Amino acid sequence: MNQIPVYTFAKWQVKEGQLDTVLTLLAEVAEKSKKEKGNIFYKVHQSNSNANTLILFEGYSDATAVEEHRNSEYFQNLVLGKIIPNLESREVILASELNLDRTL
Known part of the structure; x- marks a missing residue:
């Protein structure tokens, strides 16, 4: 089975006065x-x-891992x-990462 890693880039604009709450x-x-089993890394x-x-x-690790993450109880809550x-x-x-080292 060929697993293609999936990367998430999220930009959050926090409401004024709510940064401490969001960071906690x-x-x-x-x-x-x-x-999570399928998590490679999580950086903020x-x-x-x-x-x-x-x-x-x-x-x-793959799209299934992203789906499991998003469907987790803690993510929902x-x-x-x-x-x-x-x-x-x-x-x-x-x-997903592109391979730019292709031979033409």
């Missing part, structure tokens, strides 16, 4: 995500120019139920 919840999400970045802008960079209401906006991009 996100720490729990990150801890649980890293324990903060913009240097706007502290309320967070960038999440996640790696999963923490991300969808508690974090998203504290965001002004949220953009999520799923991507």
